[in-house]
Amino acid sequence: MVRGLQMAKNPPFRRVLIANRGEIAVRITRGLRELGIESVVVHSDADARCAHVLSADHAVPLGGNTAAESYLDIQKVIAAAKKTGAEAIHPGYGFLSENAGFARAVRDAGLVFVGPNPEAMDRLGGKKAAREEAIAAGVPVIPGTEKDQGDASLIEFGKKIGMPVMVKASAGGGGRGMRMVEREEDLAEALAAGRREAKASFGDDRMILERAVFPARHIEIQLMGDKHGHVVSLHERECSVQRRHQKVLEEAPSAVVDEALRQRMGAAAVSLAKRVGYDNAGTAEFLLDPKGNFYFLEVNTRLQVEHPVTELVTGVDLVHLQLHVAAGGKLEQLLAGRDLRPRGHAIEARICAESPETGYIPAAGLLRLVREAEGPGVRVDSGVYSGWEVPPYYDSMLAKLVVHAPDRATACARLSQALREMVYLGIPTNVDFLRRVVDDEAFRTANISTDMLKHRPELAAGPQQAPGDHTLAAAVLCQVLGKSGGQGGAPASGGGSTNGSTAVWQTLGGFRLFEGAR
Amino acid sequence: MKITREFVRDGKTVAVTAEFLEGDRWRVRIGDKVHEYEAKALGDGGVKLQSLGEGADRAFVAYGAPLAKGSMVRVDGRTWTLEAPAARRGGGAAGGDGVVRAPMTGTVLEVACKPGDVVEAKQTLVVVSAMKMEHKLTAGVAGTVRKVAAQKGSTVDQGAELVVVEPNKSEEKTS
Numbered sequence: 001m002v003r004g005l006q007m008a009k010n011p012p013f014r015r016v017l018i019a020n021r022g023e024i025a026v027r028i029t030r031g032l033r034e035l036g037i038e039s040v041v042v043h044s045d046a047d048a049r050c051a052h053v054l055s056a057d058h059a060v061p062l063g064g065n066t067a068a069e070s071y072l073d074i075q076k077v078i079a080a081a082k083k084t085g086a087e088a089i090h091p092g093y094g095f096l097s098e099n100a101g102f103a104r105a106v107r108d109a110g111l112v113f114v115g116p117n118p119e120a121m122d123r124l125g126g127k128k129a130a131r132e133e134a135i136a137a138g139v140p141v142i143p144g145t146e147k148d149q150g151d152a153s154l155i156e157f158g159k160k161i162g163m164p165v166m167v168k169a170s171a172g173g174g175g176r177g178m179r180m181v182e183r184e185e186d187l188a189e190a191l192a193a194g195r196r197e198a199k200a201s202f203g204d205d206r207m208i209l210e211r212a213v214f215p216a217r218h219i220e221i222q223l224m225g226d227k228h229g230h231v232v233s234l235h236e237r238e239c240s241v242q243r244r245h246q247k248v249l250e251e252a253p254s255a256v257v258d259e260a261l262r263q264r265m266g267a268a269a270v271s272l273a274k275r276v277g278y279d280n281a282g283t284a285e286f287l288l289d290p291k292g293n294f295y296f297l298e299v300n301t302r303l304q305v306e307h308p309v310t311e312l313v314t315g316v317d318l319v320h321l322q323l324h325v326a327a328g329g330k331l332e333q334l335l336a337g338r339d340l341r342p343r344g345h346a347i348e349a350r351i352c353a354e355s356p357e358t359g360y361i362p363a364a365g366l367l368r369l370v371r372e373a374e375g376p377g378v379r380v381d382s383g384v385y386s387g388w389e390v391p392p393y394y395d396s397m398l399a400k401l402v403v404h405a406p407d408r409a410t411a412c413a414r415l416s417q418a419l420r421e422m423v424y425l426g427i428p429t430n431v432d433f434l435r436r437v438v439d440d441e442a443f444r445t446a447n448i449s450t451d452m453l454k455h456r457p458e459l460a461a462g463p464q465q466a467p468g469d470h471t472l473a474a475a476v477l478c479q480v481l482g483k484s485g486g487q488g489g490a491p492a493s494g495g496g497s498t499n500g501s502t503a504v505w506q507t508l509g510g511f512r513l514f515e516g517a518r
Numbered sequence: 519m520k521i522t523r524e525f526v527r528d529g530k531t532v533a534v535t536a537e538f539l540e541g542d543r544w545r546v547r548i549g550d551k552v553h554e555y556e557a558k559a560l561g562d563g564g565v566k567l568q569s570l571g572e573g574a575d576r577a578f579v580a581y582g583a584p585l586a587k588g589s590m591v592r593v594d595g596r597t598w599t600l601e602a603p604a605a606r607r608g609g610g611a612a613g614g615d616g617v618v619r620a621p622m623t624g625t626v627l628e629v630a631c632k633p634g635d636v637v638e639a640k641q642t643l644v645v646v647s648a649m650k651m652e653h654k655l656t657a658g659v660a661g662t663v664r665k666v667a668a669q670k671g672s673t674v675d676q677g678a679e680l681v682v683v684e685p686n687k688s689e690e691k692t693s
Contacts, residue, residue: 176650196627197652353649362649364623365676368583368590369563386563392623392673396649420595423564425583432596466528467598470578473546473553474567475591475600476523476536478582481559 011036012327013088016114017060017081018042018052020092021071022383023399024305025052028090031319040084042077044070046391051383058084065393071095072203074102078109088112088326090319094395097302098125114326116225116280116301123276124299126170128208134296137272142287142295144210154209155187161211167191169198170206177201178245180212213295215449216287218242219254220300221269222310224318225279226325230332233266234314235342237283237306240448241437243360243460248430248453249437250306251347252313255408255446256288265294272299281307281322287450305350305400308379312346312404345411348402349419349438353390355428356460364392368426369482373418377404377411390427398424412444433460525588526601543570618655618681620674624648629670631681635663643681644668659685 016032017040018025029039029052041056046065053059060080062070070076072095081089089106091097091114100121106113115121124130128148134141145157148170158165158181167190169177177198179190195205222234238254239247257265269284283304285297307318316338324334354362370386382399384390390398401418405411419435436459437443442452453459467475519538524531535547542556554570560579568577582591588602628645631637637657644655665682674680 193652197650200647201650358621361621361653362651363676364648369581371562371564371581392625392648394649396651423581423592425581425590425592425597426585428599429597435595467525467600469546469548469551469553470567470569471591471593471598472525472527472532472534472548472600473536473555474565474578474580474593475525475582475589475598476521476534476546477544477555477557477567478565478580478591479523479584479589480521480536481557481565482563482580482582 012323012329013037013112015040015058015084015086016088016090016323017077017084017086018056018090018092019071019077019096020090020094021047021050021052021394023051023381023397024092024303024383026055026383027381028092028319029055029057031317031323034317035320035323037323040080040086042071042080044391044393046393049388051385051388060084065391067095067394071394074099074105077102078105078111081106081111082109086111088114088323090114090322091302093300093302093305098300100125112326114280114322115303116278116282120273120276120278121301124272124278124282125301127168127298128170130299131296133276134272137268137275139268139272139296140294142210142213142297145208148206148208151188151191154191154207155184158187158209159184164212164214166210166212167194168208168210169194169202169204170208171198171202171204177207213287213289214451216240216289216451217254217256217448218247218285218450219257219265219288219294220283220285220304221265222304222307222318223269223273223278223282223284224321224325224331225273225282226331226334227279227328228330229274229277230330231270231273231278232331232335232340233270234310234316234318234340235262236265237304237309238448239306240450241443241452242450243356243453247306247350248434249347249349249443250309251345251408251411252309253342253345261292261294268294268296272296280325281318305397306348308381308400308402309346309348312379312402313342313344314340315343316340344404344406345408346402346404347408347411347415347438348400349415349434350397350430351399351401351422351424351434352396352430353398353424353427354396354430356430356433357428357462360430360460361428362392362396363427364390365427366390367398367424369423370425371421371423372399373401373421375418375421377414378402378418379404384424398429408446409444412438432462436462523589524603526603531603616659616661616683616685617679618643618657618683620646620676620678620680621653621655622646622648623676624653624674626668626670626672626674626680627652629666629668631663631666633663633666637661637663637683643683646674646680655680657681657683659683661685 015038018028032039039056040058042060043053062076064070096102100118103113103118164182167179177194181190199205217240225231237252239250241249281303283300286294288294354360366389372380379402384398403414416438422431522535537545546553556568558566564579564581580593588600624646627647631643639660640656642654646653661683664684668680
């Protein structure tokens with residue numbers, strides 16, 4: 001049997017605040033409960049009934065609706081932790097997770113930041129800084145600008161290295177503010193749009209520019225460091241299926257990374273982390289070209305959205321481990337006797353409230369009916385439920401569907417089946433699109449690259465088919481007999497379950513009713 | 519009990535009438551076709567359907583939800599958004615009729631036109647941000663801007679009218 005983390009007997013903290021929302025906050029509350037730690041969550045007004053508020057032991061309203069008014073307000077978040085007696089703050093991903101100023105403010109308030117030390121974040125947090133550290137650590141990088149000296153200088157450099165180039169936010173991760181530019185005349189507009197997005201997402205509009213490597217595969221290494229100078233690699237994830245630089249499907253291990261390459265990439269990532277005195281969870285992202293050369297992209301100084309695939313193949317609970325090392329635990333003790341080699345294959349699909357069929361337009365609104373997949377080897381990290389009204393203020397991700405199987409082919413089949421079972425009704429989602437990609441020959445044969453979706457627009461568009469008679473009959477019979485959407489056409493907020501049959505009749509706005517027989 | 523609902527299929531309005539027979543049995547008329555189903559409500563909001571017609575004996579589970587202008591149904595692992603005829607007459611968000619509407623609930627980031635402006639088709643008129651992504655809304659037709667309802671920084675609902683462009687006479691379409 002696999003042995004548990006060696007310090008599991010002693011909870012590392014008594015009470016921890018989660019400065020995040022939705023599925024990742026729910027996932028962290030679960031991890032905290034398992035360790036016997038009380039959870040405190042914070043929420044905006046729009047999120048008063050969000051899943052993470054329901055899952056926690058304590059909830060503190062921050063007020064406001066936008067991220068800037070709530071989850072990004074450092075003073076409010078720290079005050080919530082002080083008020084509730086939390087000893088540590090877990091930032092999740094996004095929001096303040098990669099903000100060294102926040103990590104510093106948490107430390108200055110006498111609390112523990114469940115993430116890297118701010119000095120290491122400073123050295124790796126920005127793409128520019130990380131690139132310089134990578135060069136110094138002997139890790140290969142892509143040719144590009146070192147800093148933002150204004151549009152004119154960036155455009156000139158772009159012309160010098162030649163198209164296509166990538167325009168990126170200096171401060172951020174996750175694809176925000178990032179664009180590929182194929183024509184010189186489009187550079188100025190791409191920089192302007194990138195600056196606006198970067199300003200909105202990170203409060204910092206500085207941009208950098210570099211040569212685009214493609215066709216490329218996105219391979220990243222999961223790192224974990226402790227406060228005693230030890231860093232381990234928990235191996236690679238492949239996230240090559242992307243659209244507009246947002247990951248769509250993520251898997252571990254990669255179908256194209258053999259043990260020798262795994263060791264080389266892991267060693268490169270560890271040497272970079274050690275150089276900057278890194279601790280806690282982090283991810284070094286690389287591009288892999290068809291010849292097997294890898295180039296460093298950036299370090300995400302936080303827990304990643306796609307961390308579950310690593311958890312499934314290594315058997316390590318990354319949230320538990322983060323909490324233990326944040327409390328001063330030693331990796332050599334925490335992981336003593338553990339075989340960390342990847343076992344089987346795991347794939348994650350990001351379920352988003354967006355419509356790939358109509359240009360990926362995101363959709364806020366009432367989720368009238370939610371029913372999520374289950375079964376052997378199926379994990380759902382969800383932040384929604386039937387009756388939840390998805391607010392327009394935050395990210396469009398609703399949940400993550402993650403499967404684990406002995407091999408990649410079985411994992412693909414399992415993911416397809418699980419996607420078939422997923423039900424999210426009321427607003428458009430990308431579930432059917434995800435299934436088309438997973439069932440596609442290119443994905444099944446692992447013949448994937450970061451620009452795959454760009455060249456296969458039919459996967460987003462979907463089949464142009466008219467609904468059959470069974471579909472129309474089902475739509476009407478569901479409205480008569482099903483009990484979803486009890487709020488009818490009203491813009492209800494939350495509420496969830498409906499009881500009794502009267503609610504069903506209220507939904508029949510457009511129907512002509514005759515004598516009832518049931 | 520008998521209920522009728524209209525949907526748009528292949529550009530045509532189709533009337534679907536479900537008539538309760540007895541037990542769990544329903545007769546459903548779609549256009550001039552008649553189907554019979556055994557339909558059982560499940561506790562989780564789904565309905566198990568068994569087609570009783572010849573050559574269609576497979577049972578399946580369907581999940582459905584009403585929308586403001588139609589309904590959504592999930593059958594055999596595929597989600598269908600079915601439009602009611604009235605919703606369709608409202609015109610598309612892209613503004614083929616000269617009206618530029620918000621494709622989703624979001625915040626107006628930039629207004630790039632004012633009343634009286636002469637604009638080209640596909641010219642960016644408004645930039646809306648939702649769920650941290652920017653979306654450029656362009657003119658569906660060439661013409662003259664008659665009305666600008668969008669205000670920088672304001673929140674707009676899905677379907678809200680943002681800009682009205684009066685199409686040039688020569689390109690006016692009848693639809």
